[in-house]
Amino acid sequence: MASLFRPPAASSRHICSSCLLRRSVLRRQIQWHRRAFQTSVSQNPPIPDFGFTFDIDGVLVRSSRPIPAAQKALPLLQKNRIPFILVTNGGGKTEEQRVQYLQDRLGVPLSADMIVQSHTPFADMTHLYDKTVLIVGGDYDHCQLVAQKYGFKYAVTPIDILCAHPEIWPFGKQYLDLYRTFAKPLPTPIDLSSPATSLKFDAIFVYNDSRDWGTDTTIILDLLLSRAGILGTLSTKNGNPALPNNGYQQDAQPPLYYSNPDLWWAAAWHQNRLGQGGFQRALEGVWAAATDGAHLAKTAIGKPTQATFAFAEHRLRHVRKQMFAQRGLNDPLKRVYMIGDNPESDIRGANEYRSPHGTVWRSVLVKTGVYRADEGKEPAYRPDVIVEDVLEAVEWAVEDAKKARGG
Numbered sequence: 106m107a108s109l110f111r112p113p114a115a116s117s118r119h120i121c122s123s124c125l126l127r128r129s130v131l132r133r134q135i136q137w138h139r140r141a142f143q144t145s146v147s148q149n150p151p152i153p154d155f156g157f158t159f160d161i162d163g164v165l166v167r168s169s170r171p172i173p174a175a176q177k178a179l180p181l182l183q184k185n186r187i188p189f190i191l192v193t194n195g196g197g198k199t200e201e202q203r204v205q206y207l208q209d210r211l212g213v214p215l216s217a218d219m220i221v222q223s224h225t226p227f228a229d230m231t232h233l234y235d236k237t238v239l240i241v242g243g244d245y246d247h248c249q250l251v252a253q254k255y256g257f258k259y260a261v262t263p264i265d266i267l268c269a270h271p272e273i274w275p276f277g278k279q280y281l282d283l284y285r286t287f288a289k290p291l292p293t294p295i296d297l298s299s300p301a302t303s304l305k306f307d308a309i310f311v312y313n314d315s316r317d318w319g320t321d322t323t324i325i326l327d328l329l330l331s332r333a334g335i336l337g338t339l340s341t342k343n344g345n346p347a348l349p350n351n352g353y354q355q356d357a358q359p360p361l362y363y364s365n366p367d368l369w370w371a372a373a374w375h376q377n378r379l380g381q382g383g384f385q386r387a388l389e390g391v392w393a394a395a396t397d398g399a400h401l402a403k404t405a406i407g408k409p410t411q412a413t414f415a416f417a418e419h420r421l422r423h424v425r426k427q428m429f430a431q432r433g434l435n436d437p438l439k440r441v442y443m444i445g446d447n448p449e450s451d452i453r454g455a456n457e458y459r460s461p462h463g464t465v466w467r468s469v470l471v472k473t474g475v476y477r478a479d480e481g482k483e484p485a486y487r488p489d490v491i492v493e494d495v496l497e498a499v500e501w502a503v504e505d506a507k508k509a510r511g512g
């Protein structure tokens with residue numbers, strides 16, 4: 106179902122019939138932009154009653170390369186003071202680092218509060234700042250540094266544990282030389298002769314896609330089967346049919362937090378790649394085998410969860426408030442356009458999100474990422490519209506918002 110509203114944008118240099126067509130389309134679009142944003146050149150244009158949440162991978166960038174339409178779409182919104190934030194299931198960097206990374210590639214000024222990464226909401230879990238937490242995923246120790254920047258004083262990685270006790274995952278020893286270049290000393294030694302003072306975990310966070318499924322799976326499983334999170338112990342309740350869930354996770358084991366359910370994501374390779382969701386499914390396969398099919402209790406955030414969309418809406422309201430602070434913003438945010446490439450996370454999330462403020466969320470699916478129009482399959486979750494790219498998405502949304510205002 107090609108874009109119902111506008112043909113694709115033109116970008117090539119060589120002159121051929123389709124280029125000429127595209128050029129005339131582009132000329133028409135510029136005229137359209139002038140008309141669509143006509144209202145915004147006057148001194149105090151009305152505060153837009155709508156805003157945008159943009160996915161990143163597959164919408165603004167593909168792996169590290171910018172998607173050209175994004176370099177047009179975002180400046181257009183900034184020029185017309187239409188609020189937007191970026192909401193990604195990606196992570197593994199601080200929000201400030203993500204800002205720099207995107208500014209360099211998209212050439213638009215962004216601020217850290219305009220970025221919601223998969224793990225950003227974990228920063229609010231201040232009750233765990235003084236506890237020992239396991240931080241899983243990401244390159245080297247980057248997620249550990251992100252957690253420390255959020256305020257988690259005792260953030261430990263599976264790599265730290267493996268370097269201190271290589272015998273815990275015998276097949277990890279070939280990586281030890283690399284791992285020891287960034288591993289940190291354990292905050293407390295593992296001393297099973299005195300379990301009360303031995304290394305104990307109070308939570309397990311999967312911040313980003315695992316880089317070492319073997320080591321990460323082993324240590325997460327050890328903690329989920331442990332007694333009260335004391336690494337190297339085994340709960341005596343495990344497998345007890347007289348207890349709920351056959352005694353699994355019934356012995357003060359640390360809670361497990363996932364930050365991104367994406368099975369697939371659009372990277373540089375021409376086919377979609379396994380994401381954090383792939384690691385989660387593998388971990389749960391091992392858990393099921395190790396516990397004879399016991400239930401695995403966990404908390405999952407990231408798109409499409411209501412939690413992440415509520416966090417994103419709250420953040421967009423904050424950014425909008427800041428943009429129009431001088432004008433004493435009390436104009437309601439009536440509509441939010443979620444622009445995404447993944448039906449399972451971006452589109453489903455926007456379709457199912459119920460705003461406590463009554464704000465209407467619309468979903469726009471682009472063809473520059475996970476969703477492959479050329480495979481002729483209908484998206485698993487139906488968007489309000491499918492368009493070629495993020496620039497067409499913005500055009501469609503501005504028209505839609507105008508219609509909603511009766512324009």
Ligand code: G3P
Nearest residue numbers: 161162193194195367370
């Ligand atoms: O690992 C990131 C990937 O799962 C998707 O990122 O930006 O498309 O939500 P994004």
Ligand code: MG
Nearest residue numbers: 160162163446
């Ligand atoms: Mg995406």
